[in-house]
Amino acid sequence: MSQKIQAVRGMNDVLPSDAPAWQRLHAVAAEVFAAYGYAEIRLPVVERSELFKRAVGEVTDVVEKEMYSFEDRGGERLSLRPELTAGVVRAGIEHGLFFNRQQRLWCSGPVFRYERPQAGRYRQFHQLDVEAFGIATPDLDVEIIALAEALFRRLGVGGFRLQLNSLGTPAVRAAYRAKLVDYLRRFESSLDEDSRRRLSTNPLRVLDSKVPGTRAILEGAPQLPDHLDAPSRAHFETVQRGLSDLGIAYALNPRLVRGLDYYTHTVFEWTSTALGAQDAVCAGGRYDGLVEQLGGPPTPGIGFAIGVERLVLLMRAQEVPLPEAGPQVYFCRFGERADPAAAQLAETLRRRLPGLRLLLNAGGGALKTQLRRADASGARYALILGDDEAAAGRVQVKSLRGEGEPRSVAVSELPAQLAELLELPLLS
RNA sequence: GUGGACGUAGCUCAGUUGGUUAGAGCUUCGGAUUGUGAUUCCGGAGGUCGUGGGUUCGAGUCCCAUCGUCCACCCCA
Numbered sequence: 277m278s279q280k281i282q283a284v285r286g287m288n289d290v291l292p293s294d295a296p297a298w299q300r301l302h303a304v305a306a307e308v309f310a311a312y313g314y315a316e317i318r319l320p321v322v323e324r325s326e327l328f329k330r331a332v333g334e335v336t337d338v339v340e341k342e343m344y345s346f347e348d349r350g351g352e353r354l355s356l357r358p359e360l361t362a363g364v365v366r367a368g369i370e371h372g373l374f375f376n377r378q379q380r381l382w383c384s385g386p387v388f389r390y391e392r393p394q395a396g397r398y399r400q401f402h403q404l405d406v407e408a409f410g411i412a413t414p415d416l417d418v419e420i421i422a423l424a425e426a427l428f429r430r431l432g433v434g435g436f437r438l439q440l441n442s443l444g445t446p447a448v449r450a451a452y453r454a455k456l457v458d459y460l461r462r463f464e465s466s467l468d469e470d471s472r473r474r475l476s477t478n479p480l481r482v483l484d485s486k487v488p489g490t491r492a493i494l495e496g497a498p499q500l501p502d503h504l505d506a507p508s509r510a511h512f513e514t515v516q517r518g519l520s521d522l523g524i525a526y527a528l529n530p531r532l533v534r535g536l537d538y539y540t541h542t543v544f545e546w547t548s549t550a551l552g553a554q555d556a557v558c559a560g561g562r563y564d565g566l567v568e569q570l571g572g573p574p575t576p577g578i579g580f581a582i583g584v585e586r587l588v589l590l591m592r593a594q595e596v597p598l599p600e601a602g603p604q605v606y607f608c609r610f611g612e613r614a615d616p617a618a619a620q621l622a623e624t625l626r627r628r629l630p631g632l633r634l635l636l637n638a639g640g641g642a643l644k645t646q647l648r649r650a651d652a653s654g655a656r657y658a659l660i661l662g663d664d665e666a667a668a669g670r671v672q673v674k675s676l677r678g679e680g681e682p683r684s685v686a687v688s689e690l691p692a693q694l695a696e697l698l699e700l701p702l703l704s
Numbered sequence: 705g706u707g708g709a710c711g712u713a714g715c716u717c718a719g720u721u722g723g724u725u726a727g728a729g730c731u732u733c734g735g736a737u738u739g740u741g742a743u744u745c746c747g748g749a750g751g752u753c754g755u756g757g758g759u760u761c762g763a764g765u766c767c768c769a770u771c772g773u774c775c776a777c778c779c780c781a
Contacts, residue, residue, distance in 0.1 A: 285772075337779050341705080359781085387781085392705080394775060403781060470778070486777085534780095545781095556781055583781030610739075647741035662739060676741065 286399025331362035333537030407579035418518030606650035611663030
């Protein structure tokens with residue numbers, strides 16, 4: 277058993293039984309993104325390590341201890357991407373996508389973080405990412421949030437809690453940060469070890485500590501929303517009003533601080549209690565300084581990422597209906613004349629009945645065996661073509677689900693018969 | 705990186721205070737007369753008990769290590 281080569285820790289196979297949920301998610305996502313006017317961009321999985329250090333932040337956990345980094349044969353420092361936003365920004369700058377225009381983009385694929393796997397957390401996981409550039413006004417914040425909301429609704433998953441906060445501008449954040457540190461220093465000896473460490477590295481992160489003693493201290497801490505400057509406050513209020521106008525429910529969470537350094541102003545996160553400890557399904561925010569920081573023209577931006585595995589988990593938990601994917605028809609064939617005749621007929625049926633899912637028996641087997649396979653395949657009908665039928669120019673159509681007796685149909689009539697039975701369009 | 709639980713057939717599990725050739729259900733394959741499935745009956749296949757050491761006359765059962773899975777912390781989608 278241990279001799280067998282197995283998947284790398286934290287990197288999972290999506291087996292055929294799970295694939296339909298993934299397909300459904302991506303199909304609905306592509307539709308919704310298109311409906312809002314977002315265009316797809318596809319990116320390499322590997323980028324220069326430098327990109328993530330500059331975009332995500334040098335001292336964040338994601339780049340500090342979770343990146344898969346290596347040197348290629350030419351000595352370049354490269355990393356498997358730990359998130360998608362940095363790559364989208366890099367590509368946009370590189371191809372001049374941000375010069376004097378707005379861009380609405382989406383992107384999806386695997387990302388990699390070296391963490392201990394647990395429920396809803398893997399070393400290779402997948403994100404659906406939406407990003408919009410060149411629009412600084414709060415109406416775009418509302419659009420982005422509404423877009424995610426629409427995706428969940430179209431997919432048929434619910435029970436989320438949308439949390440909202442504003443981090444303001446970098447200046448606001450710096451000023452607040454100083455106040456927070458001042459306050460926390462007074463209780464330093466009562467803080468838990470992690471929070472004490474963060475006090476010097478990333479004090480805002482202390483805010484979402486789960487340690488009870490620390491939480492108690494935080495009760496009296498200065499609140500970030502109280503320190504917003506007038507423009508930031510106005511921006512945030514407009515976002516809230518816009519969401520209310522659209523009937524989107526949200527909860528303000530002054531402690532919501534995202535773990536990536538590039539966020540400014542609006543940040544948001546959808547969580548679900550059905551997921552265990554890793555409860556964030558979708559999270560994002562505004563990052564107005566990022567494009568410039570990576571060498572592009574000053575360009576406001578905002579985006580979010582959805583955790584595909586987590587959303588698929590919810591789809592399964594909430595039993596989201598999935599389209600039938602198995603064969604509708606299983607074609608049994610046996611005999612010297614019948615075998616090639618059946619192969620040809622199968623091609624004809626697939627061509628004339630678009631959408632038909634027909635599985636042609638292969639590998640021989642007695643009729644009994646073939647019918648057993650037909651039943652196991654989940655097909656609704658079996659077609660039976662032996663030498664007797666071949667000689668007569670007919671095919672037996674047999675219901676596998678108790679819908680009437682088998683009947684013999686002339687080959688010439690078969691396409692029309694199947695079209696009617698399966699309610700499929702028929703081409704000439 | 706830290707902590708806890710767990711690793712027995714493809715799957716879900718049983719396996720008595722350590723005692724002879726390790727079991728069940730499901731799945732799978734074959735058969736129950738010639739070309740008719742899913743029900744029923746009969747039969748077969750499938751495990752060096754995660755791996756490596758150790759204790760013992762004897763280990764799936766005890767000890768150690770290691771790998772892996774799950775859950776939580778940390779962090780995050």
